[in-house]
Amino acid sequence: MLYSKLTELYTQLSSTTKRLEKIEILSKFFKKLDEKESYILYLLEGNIYPSYDERKIGISNQLAIKSISKATGTNQKKIQELWRKMGDLGEVSKKLTETKTQRTLASHTLTTIKVLENLRKLPELIGKGTIDKKISLITELLTSASPEEALYLVRTLLGDLRIGVQESTIKYSLLKAFFNDDKEKEPSIQRAIDKTNDLAKVFEISKKSDIKKLDSLELEVGKPIKAMLAQKTISIKQAFKDLGKPLAAEYKYDGFRLLIHKKGDKITLFTRRLENVTKQFPEVERYIQNNLKGKSFILDSEAVGYDKKTKKYTDFQAISQRIRRKHNIKKLEESLPVEINIFDILYYNGKSLLDKPFKERTKLLRKIIKKEPFKIAPSKMIITSSEKEIEKFYKEALKNNQEGIMLKNLDAEYKPGRRVGHMLKLKPNKKDFDLVITGAEWGTGKRKGWLSSFTLSCKKGNKFLEIGKSSTGLKEKKEEGLSYEELTDLLKPHIEEQNERAVKISPKIVVAVTYQDIQKSSNYESGLALRFPRFVALREDKPISEITTLEELEEEFIDQKKENYKYN
Ligand code: AMP
Numbered sequence: 001m002l003y004s005k006l007t008e009l010y011t012q013l014s015s016t017t018k019r020l021e022k023i024e025i026l027s028k029f030f031k032k033l034d035e036k037e038s039y040i041l042y043l044l045e046g047n048i049y050p051s052y053d054e055r056k057i058g059i060s061n062q063l064a065i066k067s068i069s070k071a072t073g074t075n076q077k078k079i080q081e082l083w084r085k086m087g088d089l090g091e092v093s094k095k096l097t098e099t100k101t102q103r104t105l106a107s108h109t110l111t112t113i114k115v116l117e118n119l120r121k122l123p124e125l126i127g128k129g130t131i132d133k134k135i136s137l138i139t140e141l142l143t144s145a146s147p148e149e150a151l152y153l154v155r156t157l158l159g160d161l162r163i164g165v166q167e168s169t170i171k172y173s174l175l176k177a178f179f180n181d182d183k184e185k186e187p188s189i190q191r192a193i194d195k196t197n198d199l200a201k202v203f204e205i206s207k208k209s210d211i212k213k214l215d216s217l218e219l220e221v222g223k224p225i226k227a228m229l230a231q232k233t234i235s236i237k238q239a240f241k242d243l244g245k246p247l248a249a250e251y252k253y254d255g256f257r258l259l260i261h262k263k264g265d266k267i268t269l270f271t272r273r274l275e276n277v278t279k280q281f282p283e284v285e286r287y288i289q290n291n292l293k294g295k296s297f298i299l300d301s302e303a304v305g306y307d308k309k310t311k312k313y314t315d316f317q318a319i320s321q322r323i324r325r326k327h328n329i330k331k332l333e334e335s336l337p338v339e340i341n342i343f344d345i346l347y348y349n350g351k352s353l354l355d356k357p358f359k360e361r362t363k364l365l366r367k368i369i370k371k372e373p374f375k376i377a378p379s380k381m382i383i384t385s386s387e388k389e390i391e392k393f394y395k396e397a398l399k400n401n402q403e404g405i406m407l408k409n410l411d412a413e414y415k416p417g418r419r420v421g422h423m424l425k426l427k428p429n430k431k432d433f434d435l436v437i438t439g440a441e442w443g444t445g446k447r448k449g450w451l452s453s454f455t456l457s458c459k460k461g462n463k464f465l466e467i468g469k470s471s472t473g474l475k476e477k478k479e480e481g482l483s484y485e486e487l488t489d490l491l492k493p494h495i496e497e498q499n500e501r502a503v504k505i506s507p508k509i510v511v512a513v514t515y516q517d518i519q520k521s522s523n524y525e526s527g528l529a530l531r532f533p534r535f536v537a538l539r540e541d542k543p544i545s546e547i548t549t550l551e552e553l554e555e556e557f558i559d560q561k562k563e564n565y566k567y568n
Pocket of ligand 1: 227229230250251252253254255256257272302343379406425
């Protein structure tokens with residue numbers, strides 16, 4: 001297919017904000033799309049592989065600028081300037097290509113497969129000369145691109161297509177194109193997406209309107225699936241109302257999520273961002289081999305840190321570096337040990353358990369684990385109809401340095417990637433929020449060369465709204481924890497714009513932040529401001545889509561007002 005045909009679709013899709021119109025446009029496109037070109041479904045989501053695959057394009061703004069500069073013969077400073085004015089490097093690239101084509105009228109014959117091939121080479125490059133090789137792969141595409149193609153190529157490179165297509169838009173378009181929009185068939189498509197994490201595959205089967213085949217798709221061990229997420233509850237009483245009696249209460253561990261896959265001897269560990277972190281946790285591989293029965297399985301768990309001497313559990317912050325660090329693993333294993341607390345099982349010995357009720361899954365789970373304190377254990381759980389018992393359990397969890405409790409409906413299925421109403425979290429107010437950094441200032445004096453005074457934003461729909469500024473909690477030295485230097489290194493590739501000392505940063509890096517209280521504020525677009533925000537940790541395990549929403553902050557603001565009323 002010509003790439004211009006795909007960019008035409010992008011343009012059509014971005015010309016409307018109405019979901020139903022988008023579905024109409026996409027379903028027509030899907031009807032005509034050949035099965036052999038199913039990879040287009042990846043490009044529609046701005047990806048080059050299925051979402052279970054770790055290989056992402058991963059191009060920084062700076063590299064995109066260099067490539068545009070080379071392709072259009074414009075100097076980088078001019079591109080920066082245009083970017084500041086237009087706010088979108090894709091638009092900049094389009095504009096510069098327009099003037100270029102007027103000059104040379106270069107003919108172009110970009111195909112989708114050529115685009116995909118070049119993009120797929122990007123994450124494979126390592127070692128010396130990588131940057132130059134990347135630039136030439138991108139430039140090759142940009143020089144044969146029309147203005148419209150240049151726009152979407154650059155947006156694809158930067159992971160921000162801006163066509164307003166989500167997974168659910170694709171799902172409903174498939175339903176309309178191949179199943180007569182029969183709403184009863186929607187769960188089959190959803191489950192197929194959940195189990196495979198591969199939209200091209202689901203498209204190919206949907207194209208044949210083969211509902212049986214969709215239903216028979218299975219989870220595959222070794223391919224990560226998206227974790228199920230919890231909603232918040234305000235009280236135990238409310239949880240009973242929502243979940244019925246009895247219910248399961250478990251510790252809500254203050255660590256990070258690990259999805260554990262085992263097939264024969266091969267064990268793979270994934271974070272909730274679907275990143276493979278097996279190499280970082282050799283001890284977990286050992287625990288799984290030694291303490292769990294079964295030929296193949298997928299488990300959902302939380303890794304929690306503890307202090308070897310005091311045997312007290314630590315918070316997430318203390319062990320967060322274990323996810324990132326890829327060297328000196330043995331030393332880290334010693335100094336920052338983790339205990340694996342398993343709370344769900346999604347697959348066992350060749351069969352998916354997603355549709356089985358939670359009580360069956362948890363029973364099986366507890367049967368196959370040999371518990372070994374400070375190594376591996378099933379999550380601490382009680383099943384009860386008594387509010388009092390849960391109250392006691394909640395207090396005990398907090399005393400044990402955990403975040404709170406999870407309350408679970410015993411009959412519920414496991415729904416990958418969904419924030420479900422049958423699993424509720426209860427934790428004390430005012431702990432922390434996961435926010436994204438959208439701005440900063442270059443430091444002066446002893447912080448010269450480092451970014452500081454970071455602007456923190458929450459999420460509302462697809463928008464990011466500022467809610468505070470902070471540097472507090474960051475360390476001067478790398479060895480002491482999350483430092484200015486480390487954060488600067490992480491943020492630098494995402495700088496969008498610079499105005500003297502102030503920089504605008506693409507929303508990519510998520511941090512956990514505590515604060516004293518929330519105030520109404522007209523200084524920020526969000527309408528709220530955090531008072532005394534303080535950095536707690538990097539949340540590299542959290543995707544941007546899961547950061548704190550404005551709604552959650554508003555709820556917390558109301559809760560805080562109620563609390564104050566109680567104590568005043
Ligand atoms: P939150 O990050 O506040 O939305 O809470 C959801 C997270 O709690 C999950 O992603 C897990 O990493 C974590 N968690 C800790 N303990 C449990 C548990 N017993 N059951 C489910 N999730 C848990």
